[in-house]
């Protein structure tokens with residue numbers, strides 16, 4: 001474990017053992033993972049995972065090369081990527097050793113992991129549950145941190161990154177196939193343009209789905225609504241969670 005982080009390499013069997021040990025320790029420590037799903041997630045869970053990764057994969061090299069320059073945050077707004085690494089430069093001319101990093105994890109992907117039944121690939125590896133998905137997403141982001149700490153920038157569509165992620169974690173791709181809100185909506189039979197009903201402040205509203213993101217945007221005809229279409233019909237706009245919609 002004394003090689004520079006950019007040059008670390010693990011074989012398939014080693015990866016399997018180290019991840020299994022990491023999962024065992026995480027499951028014993030975190031109150032938020034019940035063995036099948038996340039009840040909630042906190043940045044403490046991510047810090048715990050980082051400590052376990054340092055122990056299992058990076059060794060003292062992490063301290064020498066990254067140290068305490070990495071922090072974590074959670075987001076409920078990420079609808080496409082499950083993770084994101086932000087390079088924090090206090091000045092534009094800052095050298096890589098002075099840069100700080102933040103890994104942001106999109107929690108919706110983890111909470112809605114079980115809503116669609118099919119195999120789920122993350123970084124080219126099959127994730128049997130939400131914790132595995134989180135590991136693969138985190139590993140991908142850790143590769144971004146390692147590359148950025150060397151070169152001041154990181155790009156997962158380039159060969160240098162792909163080589164690092166392949167050597168270190170056996171990743172075969174930079175993408176995830178986790179269920180998105182759109183896919184869950186699709187599976188529930190909800191499409192843009194569909195007529196739906198939902199309850200709002202005790203009243204039943206009827207409208208049309210105009211967009212599906214984290215929630216659905218539903219346009220409901222209303223005499224004095226602020227939105228107007230080309231025929232002059234006025235609407236109110238509502239953001240409704242997908243589970244509250246009934247298709248007509």
Ligand SMILES: [Zn+2]
Nearest residue numbers: 140144156174
């Ligand atoms: Zn990436």
